[in-house]
Amino acid sequence: MLLELEDVSFTYMEGTPLAQTALRDINVSIQEGEFVGLIGPTGSGKSTLIQHFNGLLIPTRGKVFVEDKEVGVEIKPAETRQKMGLVFQFPENQLFEESVFGDVAFGPRNLGCSEEEIEVRVKKSLEFVGLDYDSFKNRSPFSLSGGEMRRVAIAGVLAMEPKMLILDEPTSGLDSQGREEILSRLEHLHHTESLTIVLVSHDMDEVAHLADRLIVLNEGRILFDDEPRRIFSQAQKLREIGLGVPHVTSLFMSLIDRGMKVPSSLFEVEQAADVIVDMFEEMVR
Ligand code: ADP
Ligand code: MG
Numbered sequence: 515m516l517l518e519l520e521d522v523s524f525t526y527m528e529g530t531p532l533a534q535t536a537l538r539d540i541n542v543s544i545q546e547g548e549f550v551g552l553i554g555p556t557g558s559g560k561s562t563l564i565q566h567f568n569g570l571l572i573p574t575r576g577k578v579f580v581e582d583k584e585v586g587v588e589i590k591p592a593e594t595r596q597k598m599g600l601v602f603q604f605p606e607n608q609l610f611e612e613s614v615f616g617d618v619a620f621g622p623r624n625l626g627c628s629e630e631e632i633e634v635r636v637k638k639s640l641e642f643v644g645l646d647y648d649s650f651k652n653r654s655p656f657s658l659s660g661g662e663m664r665r666v667a668i669a670g671v672l673a674m675e676p677k678m679l680i681l682d683e684p685t686s687g688l689d690s691q692g693r694e695e696i697l698s699r700l701e702h703l704h705h706t707e708s709l710t711i712v713l714v715s716h717d718m719d720e721v722a723h724l725a726d727r728l729i730v731l732n733e734g735r736i737l738f739d740d741e742p743r744r745i746f747s748q749a750q751k752l753r754e755i756g757l758g759v760p761h762v763t764s765l766f767m768s769l770i771d772r773g774m775k776v777p778s779s780l781f782e783v784e785q786a787a788d789v790i791v792d793m794f795e796e797m798v799r
Pocket of ligand 2 (some may be wrong): 560561562714
C-alpha cells in the first residue's frame with residue numbers, strides 16, 4: 515500500500531487550554547494509481563489530514579505508513595515529504611526565486627541532483643503543467659498570471675518526482691480558465707503517468723468529474739469513503755453538513771421530483787446530455 519493511516523487522531527496544542535482536536539480515528543489507505551477527492555466543509559480537517567500524508571504532522575495517536583513503513587519510526591518525515599509531494603493552498607506565495615527555472619529547480623537541487631538532471635526535471639515538470647520550457651524558464655515568476663504562478667508552484671513539487679501528488683484546494687481564487695487549465699493538467703498527469711493524486715476541494719463538481727473515489731470529512735471524521743455516484747445518492751446527508759451535490763445531480767433530482775424517470779446518481783455533464791437526448795427522442799417517437 516502506498517499510504518495507510520491507522521486510527522489517526524490529531525490535536526493541535528495538546529495539553530494546553532487552546533487544545534483543538536482536528537482529526538478523530540481516521541482509517542484510510544490509498545493505493546498507487548488512485549485519484550482521490552478529499553472534500554469537506556471549512557474546518558473539517560482536510561488540510562490537517564493531508565499534512566499527515568507527507569510527514570509534516572505526526573499523529574497525536576495512531577500510525578501512518580508510507581510504502582508499509584511507519585513514518586517517524588521506519589521512514590524519516592523528511593523522506594516522506596519527498597515521496598508524497600504536497601502543494602499547499604496558494605502555493606504561489608512561496609515562489610521566491612528570480613526565474614521560473616530557479617523556482618522549479620529548487621526541490622531537485624536540494625535533493626542533490628546533478629545540473630543535467632535538474633534541467634531534465636525542470637523541463638519535464640513545466641511541460642506537465644502546460645508551460646513551454648523555452649518561453650517560461652527565464653521569466654520572473656512575478657510577471658506571470660495567477661494561474662501560471664500556481665502551475666509553476668505545482669511544477670516545483672512535480673520536479674521532486676513524488677509517488678503521490680497532494681493538492682490543497684489548487685483552484686481556489688482562480689478564474690474559470692485558470693481552474694480548467696489546472697484540472698485538465700491533473701487529469702492528463704493521472705492518465706499518462708498513472709500518478710496517484712489526492713485533490714482537496716470544496717467544489718463537488720470539480721471532484722465529481724475527476725476523482726474515482728471520494729473521501730468526505732466532517733468535524734475531523736470520515737463520513738464517506740466511496741465511489742462518487744454512491745456518495746451523491748446521499749444528497750440529504752451532504753446538505754446537512756453544508757456540502758451540496760454536483761449541479762447535474764441536483765438537476766436530475768428535481769426531474770425525479772417532477773415524476774421523470776431519470777437516474778438519480780448521475781453527475782457527469784456528458785452522461786446527463788446523453789440521458790436528456792434519449793428523453794427527447796422518446797418524446798418525439
Ligand atoms: P480544513 O482544511 O478542512 O478547512 P483544517 O485542517 O485547516 O480544516 O482545520 C481543522 C481544525 O483544526 C479547525 O477547527 C481549525 O480551527 C483547527 N486548526 C487548523 N490549524 C490549526 C493550528 N495551526 N492551530 C490550531 N488549530 C488549528
Ligand atoms: Mg484547508
